[in-house]
Amino acid sequence: MNRLMALVKREFWENKGAFRTTPLVIGGIFLAAMLMFLITFNHFDNEFQSLKELLRFIAQSDVALRDKILYEVNLSMSVIFSMVLAFVVFFYLLGSLYDDRKDRSILFWKSLPASDTLTIGSKLLSAMFLAPLVFWVIYVLTHIVIMLLFSVVIMVLGENPWTLVLSLGSPFKAWSLVLLSYFAQSFWALPLYGWLMLVSAFAPRIPLLFAILPPVVLGVLELWFDFLKTFTLSDNLFGLIGHWFANSPLIMSADSHGDEFGVSLGAPLTSDFDHQVTVANMFDRLFSSDMLINLVIAAIFLAGTLWLRRRATES
Amino acid sequence: MNYVIEARGLTKRYKRTIAVDNIDLQIPEGRIVGLIGPNGAGKTSALKAILGLATYDGELSVLGKSPAKDRAALMEDVCFIADVAVLPRWIRVWQLIELTGNIHPKFSREKCLQYLSTTKVTLDHRVKQLSKVMVAQLHLAIVMAIDVKLLVLDEPTLGLDILYRKQFYTNLLNDYFDEQRTIVITTHQVEEVEHILSDLVFIQDGRIALNCSMEDVQERYIELICTPEYAGSARQLQPLHERELFGRHIFLFKNANREQLRELGELHTPSVADLFVATMTGGAS
Numbered sequence: 288m289n290r291l292m293a294l295v296k297r298e299f300w301e302n303k304g305a306f307r308t309t310p311l312v313i314g315g316i317f318l319a320a321m322l323m324f325l326i327t328f329n330h331f332d333n334e335f336q337s338l339k340e341l342l343r344f345i346a347q348s349d350v351a352l353r354d355k356i357l358y359e360v361n362l363s364m365s366v367i368f369s370m371v372l373a374f375v376v377f378f379y380l381l382g383s384l385y386d387d388r389k390d391r392s393i394l395f396w397k398s399l400p401a402s403d404t405l406t407i408g409s410k411l412l413s414a415m416f417l418a419p420l421v422f423w424v425i426y427v428l429t430h431i432v433i434m435l436l437f438s439v440v441i442m443v444l445g446e447n448p449w450t451l452v453l454s455l456g457s458p459f460k461a462w463s464l465v466l467l468s469y470f471a472q473s474f475w476a477l478p479l480y481g482w483l484m485l486v487s488a489f490a491p492r493i494p495l496l497f498a499i500l501p502p503v504v505l506g507v508l509e510l511w512f513d514f515l516k517t518f519t520l521s522d523n524l525f526g527l528i529g530h531w532f533a534n535s536p537l538i539m540s541a542d543s544h545g546d547e548f549g550v551s552l553g554a555p556l557t558s559d560f561d562h563q564v565t566v567a568n569m570f571d572r573l574f575s576s577d578m579l580i581n582l583v584i585a586a587i588f589l590a591g592t593l594w595l596r597r598r599a600t601e602s
Numbered sequence: 603m604n605y606v607i608e609a610r611g612l613t614k615r616y617k618r619t620i621a622v623d624n625i626d627l628q629i630p631e632g633r634i635v636g637l638i639g640p641n642g643a644g645k646t647s648a649l650k651a652i653l654g655l656a657t658y659d660g661e662l663s664v665l666g667k668s669p670a671k672d673r674a675a676l677m678e679d680v681c682f683i684a685d686v687a688v689l690p691r692w693i694r695v696w697q698l699i700e701l702t703g704n705i706h707p708k709f710s711r712e713k714c715l716q717y718l719s720t721t722k723v724t725l726d727h728r729v730k731q732l733s734k735v736m737v738a739q740l741h742l743a744i745v746m747a748i749d750v751k752l753l754v755l756d757e758p759t760l761g762l763d764i765l766y767r768k769q770f771y772t773n774l775l776n777d778y779f780d781e782q783r784t785i786v787i788t789t790h791q792v793e794e795v796e797h798i799l800s801d802l803v804f805i806q807d808g809r810i811a812l813n814c815s816m817e818d819v820q821e822r823y824i825e826l827i828c829t830p831e832y833a834g835s836a837r838q839l840q841p842l843h844e845r846e847l848f849g850r851h852i853f854l855f856k857n858a859n860r861e862q863l864r865e866l867g868e869l870h871t872p873s874v875a876d877l878f879v880a881t882m883t884g885g886a887s
Contacts, residue, residue: 289704290704292704292707293700293701293704294705296701296704297693297697297701300692300693300694301690301692301693366759387690390690391685391688392688392689392691392770393688394655394684394685394688394689395688395689395690395741396690397653397654397655397677397679398681398683398684399651399679399681399702399705399706400675400676400677400678400705400706400707401674401675401678401705402673403673403674405659405674421763451776469866561881587806598656598657600650600656601650601655601656
């Protein structure tokens with residue numbers, strides 16, 4: 288256990304830029320955008336003459352509606368963090384078992400009494416839990432800082448920040464849902480993570496090419512062969528990947544629930560699952576037969592990864 | 603006798619070539635063994651098998667464990683420096699020390715810091731900021747702070763200057779080596795290690811060409827330096843190897859009658875390098 292934690296810590300040290308600086312930059316951009324909005328508001332050609340007037344209007348609006356909008360805004364703020372997180376984890380895993388082979392530091396890592404299983408485990412855990420956790424913490428901090436700044440402005444302009452925004456929008460519920468959706472997504476994405484690690488352990492060079500080319504070639508060939516038969520979305524590799532993506536338990540896109548507009552789980556292009564952001568819907572995916580298939584595919588890829596990693600120093 | 607490394611029929615095949623060809627080798631505890639051979643002779647392949655870094659055929663036991671199956675467990679008692687400059691470049695010195703301490707049960711942080719204090723390496727340095735010599739010093743400090751039974755050094759001083767190379771082996775001998783430890787070294791720079799070795803293993807084309815202790819070398823092999831007029835009689839005594847230097851003939855003999863040779867010229871104990879050349883070109887074993 289100590290060894291595993293030491294190895295996870297090593298992943299954090301090596302990837303501080305990707306895991307910590309990146310979300311900090313996103314948070315910084317949010318803050319900058321908000322400051323710019325506050326500074327330049329009066330120059331906009333809009334229906335409100337001043338910020339004070341806008342706040343007056345908000346204060347008089349329907350509380351339930353305000354509560355709902357703030358909640359949705361809070362959830363959608365996570366989407367940018369989530370998208371960048373997905374990229375960060377993608378490239379992290381792609382390099383995870385490749386970089387040390389390339390610079391030969393694998394010889395040092397293998398001189399430590401840590402098994403290859405433990406090494407791969409530490410990298411997978413970093414991708415599944417460490418990176419999402421750091422992103423989440425910074426997302427929450429960004430939200431808190433924005434709320435505090437906004438409250439100060441509201442107070443200066445003579446309104447009550449508590450009744451206006453702070454007491455509304457269920458931030459704790461939103462934050463918990465986002466964190467839960469990150470972890471749910473980590474399990475849902477295991478086949479992708481397994482594939483990326485397999486490629487990372489295998490690729491003699493340019494892992495990105497080895498990660499993307501085989502599925503694309505396979506998918507195109509499949510499309511070509513199937514072209515004269517019944518061509519449906521779910522019957523080929525691209526379709527399967529599309530379904531897998533659309534069904535993610537990650538909060539990631541806009542959707543209309545009935546006549547209301549809001550964020551949704553995955554992309555509401557399929558009707559296999561309910562896309563509304565609830566805990567029940569996340570668990571629904573995690574305990575589905577689709578998830579079982581995901582786990583089987585991930586297990587195959589990870590077993591291959593281990594096999595390759597054991598032989599990584601041959602040549 | 604306790605053997606640290608025991609190999610029987612050890613073989614390593616690559617697609618087209620056989621790097622290690624059916625080697626039998628026993629290395630007892632408390633020795634400093636030089637594994638010496640030309641490029642491509644199979645030294646590194648043999649070491650990789652011993653360290654669990656590559657698959658192999660045949661029987662191999664290192665400290666009673668199978669390297670192929672138990673690499674992680676084996677690494678608690680074995681350390682290796684496989685060539686210089688394999689430390690991860692992004693890591694900071696303090697991180698490296700903390701990490702090794704957390705993973706290696708036999709690592710002493712105090713010892714490591716003590717070794718480092720004699721160098722210019724600081725805890726805040728990143729490995730990529732260090733010079734080649736400093737990286738080697740750092741790696742050696744880490745390795746010497748780990749209390750293991752077997753230390754494997756594969757070309758540990760390659761590309762380093764002579765001052766550091768001398769110091770490297772001095773540190774190793776004075777501060778690290780004792781009766782319970784075994785060190786296996788491969789190197790091209792035979793002259794630099796010959797006075798610290800207790801045993802010699804020559805490898806040629808994947809086979810062991812010579813395997814004996816340094817005492818045996820002194821006992822078995824003798825070098826005769828004579829003027830050209832005696833060269834003919836020396837040749838009749840079946841030398842293993844002959845060469846000429848400044849008009850004098852130098853012969854290498856195995857198990858020769860020393861009284862007889864003394865009449866022909868000067869006698870010397872051959873250097874490992876000369877023995878190596880003779881073995882590789884003749885067949886001294």
